[in-house]
Amino acid sequence: MNPKVYIIGAGPGDPDLITVKGKQIIDSADLILYADSLVNKKLFEEVKEGSRVLKSAGMDLDEMVEVMVNAVRNGESVARVHTGDPTVYGAIVEQMNRLSEKGIDTVIVPGVSSVFAAAASANIELTVPELTQTVILTRAEGRTPMPDKEKLIDLASHQCSIALFLSATLIKKVVREFIEAGWREEDSVVVVYKATWPDEKIVRTTLGSLHEDMRSAGITKQAMVIVSRAADRKLVREGKFESKLYDKTFTHGYRKGVKADG
Ligand SMILES: C[S@@+](CC[C@H](N)C(=O)[O-])C[C@H]1O[C@@H](n2cnc3c(N)ncnc32)[C@H](O)[C@@H]1O
Incomplete structure (x- = not known):
């Protein structure tokens, strides 16, 4: 994998609810840095031999960024794992800005929020x-x-x-x-x-x-x-609130509706 930082959505908790892409990146990353108690550790049971799994909870932003920058500069790939979907209350923008200032690319892999x-x-x-x-x-x-x-x-x-x-x-x-x-x-x-x-x-x-x-x-x-x-x-x-999509009288691109009285 390319030496860059992959910001991955871990999903809500059930380890089966991560994306295939997210899991593949975790399994082949050199460094895994995960965000908090709502990230399921079961996601890290199949990481490759020799990879490091670190918890970011005790680190401040500068420390986290330093760990990621050092890894990428050593030619390593980093999986930065966040709970749910990283783009919602993930506090990723400050990480991306600092990484970008150091010339490090980031890629976001979405998750189930x-x-x-x-x-x-x-x-x-x-x-x-x-x-x-x-x-x-x-x-x-x-x-x-x-x-x-x-x-x-x-x-x-x-x-x-x-x-x-x-x-x-x-x-x-x-x-x-x-x-x-x-x-x-x-x-x-x-x-x-x-x-x-x-x-x-x-x-x-x-x-x-x-x-x-x-x-x-x-x-x-x-x-x-x-x-x-x-x-x-x-x-x-x-309340019988039903979508028009499956209403038999409703015509759309894929199906012709029948008349309401027909
Ligand atoms: C820092 S935010 C991260 C949100 C996350 N990025 C997402 O997409 O779900 C943490 C908050 O998300 C919610 N949260 C995250 N995971 C949850 C879960 N498994 N069940 C219920 N709420 C959850 C809670 O409101 C929690 O206080």
Whole structure:
């Protein structure tokens, strides 16, 4: 493999949910540097002999970059492994900028983000026809300030499916902002803790009970919080929200529909 840095999405946890490409790069890399506790170590069981597997958790950005730069300058390939998909809250831009300043190329290999793994575990579709056709990926404002035009209260006013990363400790504030934005206490929320891991937990609740139900389930981190009417199974089942795509009266490029009365 070329001596460069491959930024790889490890997927949400289940080691079978990495891409074939990502796994092949890990297995043949000289150095593997992985990001945190949500990257499954099983992914490193088949690395080639002599490769080094390092955890980046104890390193600061400069140390991490130095390790990668030294490896590439020695002609080694580096797999930099991030949880989920690296392009969502992966903190990769600062690594790519520093590597690029040193003349080192990076390639991103996508992964299954926890938002999609959580929706799959909860058995929901995030975009239900006529109910919601938009998904917002965001987070509650904590130590990282939100840009002015992306305040949760403004995003929540769209009342579409809203997936909250990194927000498990800020739930009271989240609920307050959703209610202020016009959501009702009885609106549905699904929380998935450690989606696809053996100790995954799924909590189906409402905005009004969200804080209490997460507390009772002991969920304070590593959780995807999806606020959405699409998570209301009763509403979705009884509402008959169905895509036009498979409607027998709907004509499209690959199928001619029959008349509604025919
Ligand atoms: C630093 S962000 C990384 C997100 C990651 N790049 C992704 O695409 O899923 C970490 C946050 O992602 C969410 N997360 C990551 N993996 C998860 C999982 N397996 N189950 C639930 N949430 C997860 C949690 O909200 C967690 O606080």
